[in-house]
Amino acid sequence: MSKSNTNLIKFLLLVFLFVWVAFTLFPLYFQLITSFKPVAEINAMVPTFWPETFRPSNYTGIFADPGSLKSLIDSIIVSISNTILSLFLGTLAGYALARYLKGVVGENLSFWILSNRMFPPVAVIIPMFFLFDATPWGTDSYISLILLYLVFNLPLATWLMMVFFRDAPRELEEASYLDGYTPLRTFFRVTLPLVFPGMISVAMLCWIFAWNEYLFANLLTGTTVKTFPVHIPSFTQGSQTLWNLVMAFSMVAMIPPVGMFIILRKYMVRGLSLGVVKG
């Protein structure tokens, strides 16, 4: 290929990337500026792309409702508990599938587990409601929501951890057995550190699902437990939605996942190619 052609392709690629970034970031930008606007400016016929009246007090305004803070705390409780459970069970199950269940049984079982993640969640929403309604703690409780999210997160966690464990060299475990370690100690001392970056990625995926989930939370909970996605629609005054408060609250709710991603980025990027096993 000639040099001018490569340059043209590079240029077109840059244009594409620029358009793509603008396209994805614009909603975020609009959310940000809306969160600083007064209501009157939001309702204007011609939208403004920079707040004419700058109103940071929207951010304090959202916490005038005590439900706002509680909804964030509820979200944290549900999402973190669910992540810990998913990761714990998924890691153990993934290890068992990767190391002990091989052949036809293992393949089918692991695929069946993943397939649980493939059906549309809304298909089971009514059965889920009745199932959790029959439990002693009812639908409107932390434990129901935590267990319910496990239905979606555990298959994903199990499958991904299985893949990571398959990539972790078996010889390291064998070396550890020969060095006198029991299988359980080997698992914690040798194998788990190998898949640690993978565990971080899985934890992030599970946590973000639980943090953002709206459909089930809206149907099952709402009084005793109210996660933030369910709380967002409550920013209304009469028949009017206070978009500036909705946007401000959403911005606040975005801080934990974005912050966590920034902190854990290096683990997520590092991947699994840590081994020094050759051949």
Add this chain to the structure above:
Amino acid sequence: MSSLTIKNLNKIYNPGKNEVHAVKDFNLEIEDGEFVALLGPSGCGKTSTLRMIVGLESITSGSILFDDVEINDFSPEQRNVAMAFESYALYPNFTIFENLAFPLEVKKNSSSEISKKVGEIAEMLQITNILELKPNQLSGGQQQRVSLGRALIRDPAVFILDEVMSHLDAHLKFQMLFELKKIHQTLKKTMIYVTHDQMEALALSDRVAVMANAVLQQFGDRNDLYHRPKNLFVADFIGEPATNFMKAQYSQNSTMKISGDLQFSLTNEISSELERKQMSEAVLGIRPQNLSLDPIEGEDYIQGELVINEFLGERSILEIKSGETSYKVLTDPQKNIKKGDSLKIYYKKENVMIFHPETEDLI
């Protein structure tokens, strides 16, 4: 330190359907402190054998004894064997110090004791300057040493090395072979070295067990393997360049006819054995090293035409053709002969090996 005895060892993978008989009726006796190589081509069952010795693979039938104690049902830990892996298997998240200390930690050694032992081993293997690094920062040769060190530090009864040199370049390999030999001479431990490289096996070990197709072919020192190979496979596998094999007919006057004028004389022992067995056909083998261009007093010779003179610096490999049969001769460097030259090639009767055409055993 222990002696190691293997009796009628068998390994069958997937019994029933698609079964693979990886090790067949394997018998071996290794003395205390001996260095034994397990040599064979890929897929011959040598890795399965050693995995059964260390306890990573179950034993289908037969028994393994350390110092006359059967260890079939012992865990790898109870067997007290150490193994250095082909892939080194260093723990990537630990430093070299932690890698070396790993086997000691589980035995509840005090930390000062651990530091002392790690220091000793590191000194012996000359890796004291890299103890704080992680395995992926090391070169192949250094990783190799660390993996040896981790095996040595435990003071095991039997020490097993699985193809540990196969990822090293030729120069480094030579150096490590030398050091390994030194380590063995210092520690005098029972060592089993698994390899597919006959050069490594012959260079290192007191005795070599040659394995092929799941069966032990021969167990002996290099002299046995070289001069008295038990069968055609061993004669072919041991020695570089490979032994010349020719189909031959026995004629009454103690000679083997190959084709045309080409014939070899035999010793009286072999010819009487052939006559006793009434064998008229056999496979004749002679090593290229045992064929010479220099006349040997009173010895026999064959005649042939030079086809290729492969000059390798300190020696030459000649390809010679006599009638329809071609064979190789290893000689001192030859510069003055060229293609088409007619040559006389001398040999000693006792170096002619005769194999049974069907069983392929040495006669």
